[in-house]
Amino acid sequence: MELPKHGADRYATSRALFKKAKDLLPGGVNSPVRAFKGVGGTPPFITKGDGAYVFDVDGNRYLDFVGSWGPLIVGHTHPYVKEAVQKALDNGFSFGAPTEGEVELASLMVERVSGLEMVRLVNSGTEATMSAVRVARGISRRDRIIKFDGCYHGHADCFLIAAGSGTLDLGEPNSSGVPRSVAADTLVARYNDTDSVRTLLAAHPEEVAAVIVEPVGGNAGCIPPENTFLSDLRELCNQFGALLIFDEVMTGFRIARGGAAERYRVIPDLYTFGKVIGGGFPIGAYGGRADIMNNVAPVGAIYQAGTLSGNPIAVAAGKATLELLDDAAYDYLETLGQHIEDQFAQEIANRSWPLIIQRVGSMFSVFFTPNAVNRVGDATESNVTAFAKYFHGLLEDGFYIAPSVFECSFVSTAHTRTQIDEYLEAAFIRLESVFSLTPESIA
Ligand code: HOZ
Numbered sequence: 001m002e003l004p005k006h007g008a009d010r011y012a013t014s015r016a017l018f019k020k021a022k023d024l025l026p027g028g029v030n031s032p033v034r035a036f037k038g039v040g041g042t043p044p045f046i047t048k049g050d051g052a053y054v055f056d057v058d059g060n061r062y063l064d065f066v067g068s069w070g071p072l073i074v075g076h077t078h079p080y081v082k083e084a085v086q087k088a089l090d091n092g093f094s095f096g097a098p099t100e101g102e103v104e105l106a107s108l109m110v111e112r113v114s115g116l117e118m119v120r121l122v123n124s125g126t127e128a129t130m131s132a133v134r135v136a137r138g139i140s141r142r143d144r145i146i147k148f149d150g151c152y153h154g155h156a157d158c159f160l161i162a163a164g165s166g167t168l169d170l171g172e173p174n175s176s177g178v179p180r181s182v183a184a185d186t187l188v189a190r191y192n193d194t195d196s197v198r199t200l201l202a203a204h205p206e207e208v209a210a211v212i213v214e215p216v217g218g219n220a221g222c223i224p225p226e227n228t229f230l231s232d233l234r235e236l237c238n239q240f241g242a243l244l245i246f247d248e249v250m251t252g253f254r255i256a257r258g259g260a261a262e263r264y265r266v267i268p269d270l271y272t273f274g275k276v277i278g279g280g281f282p283i284g285a286y287g288g289r290a291d292i293m294n295n296v297a298p299v300g301a302i303y304q305a306g307t308l309s310g311n312p313i314a315v316a317a318g319k320a321t322l323e324l325l326d327d328a329a330y331d332y333l334e335t336l337g338q339h340i341e342d343q344f345a346q347e348i349a350n351r352s353w354p355l356i357i358q359r360v361g362s363m364f365s366v367f368f369t370p371n372a373v374n375r376v377g378d379a380t381e382s383n384v385t386a387f388a389k390y391f392h393g394l395l396e397d398g399f400y401i402a403p404s405v406f407e408c409s410f411v412s413t414a415h416t417r418t419q420i421d422e423y424l425e426a427a428f429i430r431l432e433s434v435f436s437l438t439p440e441s442i443a
Contacts (some may be wrong), residue, residue, distance in 0.1 A: 010396070013057040014045045038404030039388040046396070049076025051414040062400035063419055065409035069402075069418040070218075070250050070275040073074055073333075073362070075414020076326050081279050081320040088316035096307055101315040108322045109277065109285065113258045115267035120296055121310040125249035125274030126154025128284035131304045132270045133158060135286070136210035136243040138302035139295055146242070147209045148191040149173075150376025152219030153212055153272075161186040164219030164376060168406040174209050191217055191375040192225065194232040201240040210243040210270070211236070215260030218250040220376040221365035222358045222408045230266040235267070243292075243376030249274040250408070251285070253322060255328055255361035260421030263360070276325075279317030282308075300375065329413050333362035336411045336420055337373060340364060343424045353435055354383070364425075365402075379406060386434050393430035399423050 009212075021028035027035040029043070036043045044056035052075050056065045067073065074081065088101070106119045122128050133156075134143055145158060150173075152164035160167070160175035161183050167173045173184070187204065189196040191213075201208055215230055217223030237244040246268040252259040253276040261267050270288040277283055287293060297303045337359050337412045344357035344366060354370040367373050368383040387405040393402055411420070 006123075009058075010060055011042050011044060011056075011058055015042045017045045017057065019159050032162060033169060033402075033404055033407060036168035036403050037166070037386065038406065039391045041392060043403065044400075049073045051077075052412060052416070052419055060398065062395070062398050063415075064421070065399070065401045065411065066403075067410040067412050068280055070254065070410055071278055071280045073254055073276050073410070073412050074279070074321055074329075075412040076280075077242070078321075078324065078414070080324055081317050084316045084320035085203045085281075085313055088206050088313050091312070093309055093313060094308055099310065099312050099315070101312055101319060102310040105277065105315050105319045105322070108319060109253075109273070109287070109302050112253065112322075113271065114261050115269075115289060116287050117290040118293035119273075119285045120293065120304065121315070122284040122286065122304075122306055123311070123314075124154065124284045125247075125272065125281050126156055127306070128249065128272035128274055128283070128286045129153040129159060129245075129247055130156035132245050132272050132286040133210060133212065134304065135270060135288075135292065135296060135302050136245065139207040139292060140241065140243065140377055142207055142209040142242075144185045144187055144204055144207045144209060146187045146189050146197060146208055148213055148217075148375075149188050150191055150215045150220035150223075151212075151217060151349060153214070155251075157182045158186050159212075160269055161441075162376075164217070164406060166404075168220060168376070168380070169404050171363065191223060192229050193375070194229060195234070196320055197233060197236055201236055201242065206241065208240060208242045210245050212245040212247055214250065215246050215248065215266075216251050216255060216360045216363070217375075218363060218408045219365055219400060220379045220406050221373060221382075222360060222377065223373055223379070224358060226374060230260075230264045234266050236266070243269040245270045245272065247272045250363065251360075252276060253325060254333075254363065254410075254424060257325065257327065276321060277318040278314045279321035281311070281314035281317045283311070283314040283318055308438075324413070330361075332413055333411060336415060336417065337362045339417070339420060340411070340424065344427075347428050347431075351432070351435075355431070363408040364411075365405070365408050368405060389434045389437075390427075390430050393433065394423075394426060397430070399425040399426055 029035045050054045149162040150164040153159040248259045252273040256262040274284040341359040369381040382405045
């Protein structure tokens with residue numbers, strides 16, 4: 001395998017741009033994890049994506065496992081999605097009025113997801129989760145919610161308590177600026193720990209509007225739900241009269257045609273979506289049973305609105321992306337994901353590396369700790385220095401994985417088996433070199 005050239009100057013233009021960006025944008029970025037706080041160094045400034053690859057301003061090419069943090073499940077600039085977007089562009093950028101495309105996208109979603117009868121399109125995952133919580137509060141007339149430590153549901157005030165994603169790189173899971181009164185209504189349970197939820201619900205009878213969960217933890221690395229965790233949540237919510245919200249912004253239409261609900265056979269009361277349903281354009285959605293969603297304005301009294309909601313370009317991209325995701329696509333993603341998992345697991349066992357790979361479908365993480373990661377506390381045991389060395393080695397080799405041990409990497413249908421094997425070969429060489437360093441240098 002021919003690796004790209006190494007050298008001090010390979011990120012020169014990115015470095016200069018990053019310096020300038022820091023004067024104009026907080027941390028030089030528009031979303032914290034992009035600043036490489038978790039791994040140090042300079043983020044490559046990306047100019048172009050094509051299939052499974054992205055290219056930076058210095059002309060480096062990377063096999064991309066970030067996929068814009070999940071939306072690009074069919075790869076970059078897929079011709080079918082591109083054509084749909086170009087067609088939509090010809091007709092106008094935004095109307096602030098109903099369009100046929102919104103109805104078509106909603107029906108593609110409803111058709112695939114159990115218990116999803118109606119949806120409301122919004123502009124981001126954050127908008128989706130904050131709106132879903134408002135619906136739960138409006139219906140139940142209760143104020144409190146339960147979330148899980150290390151779960152990330154976007155940046156609305158009520159979720160930035162024991163949050164995941166970029167907050168973990170900064171070592172500060174509670175954002176400043178969140179009013180104490182808002183934080184007091186967010187109760188925090190332990191992921192994969194049903195008893196912690198039961199205890200909170202029992203301690204706050206008739207106070208909890210909703211339990212919101214990432215059905216597969218994706219913002220403290222990839223953390224699958226244990227055994228009956230999700231079905232236990234379903235039962236507890238029924239028992240205590242709280243709504244169960246699956247935040248499927250990351251897992252929706254990715255880990256199965258019908259998302260986590262299909263994969264784990266548990267149906268929540270409300271769903272939130274984003275990422276894949278916009279095919280790379282800004283979008284979000286929340287939805288659930290009609291008897292719940294018909295409480296949203298203009299039918300019901302729970303208000304939520306947006307100028308760009310249902311934007312025709314985002315809708316066209318999302319619709320085209322979903323149309324490409326047939327059973328064969330999910331089988332393919334599963335096969336590639338399984339191959340990555342098997343190869344890593346074998347290599348880890350053979351070489352006794354203190355690592356673990358965790359995967360669900362086409363999302364995966366390699367944790368730099370030998371023990372299973374079942375919640376955020378386990379993930380924070382990861383050797384972040386070793387991860388950073390591994391990450392930068394792979395970047396130099398032309399492989400772009402998530403720049404934080406607390407984020408997932410993603411496979412798309414544009415990745416080929418050959419590309420995946422090239423990545424595995426490079427990853428194992430880099431791991432070999434990381435673990436041959438003295439323990440002190442990677443402590
Ligand atoms: N919240 C996203 C990762 N879990 C990061 C989004 C971004 O930086 O683009």
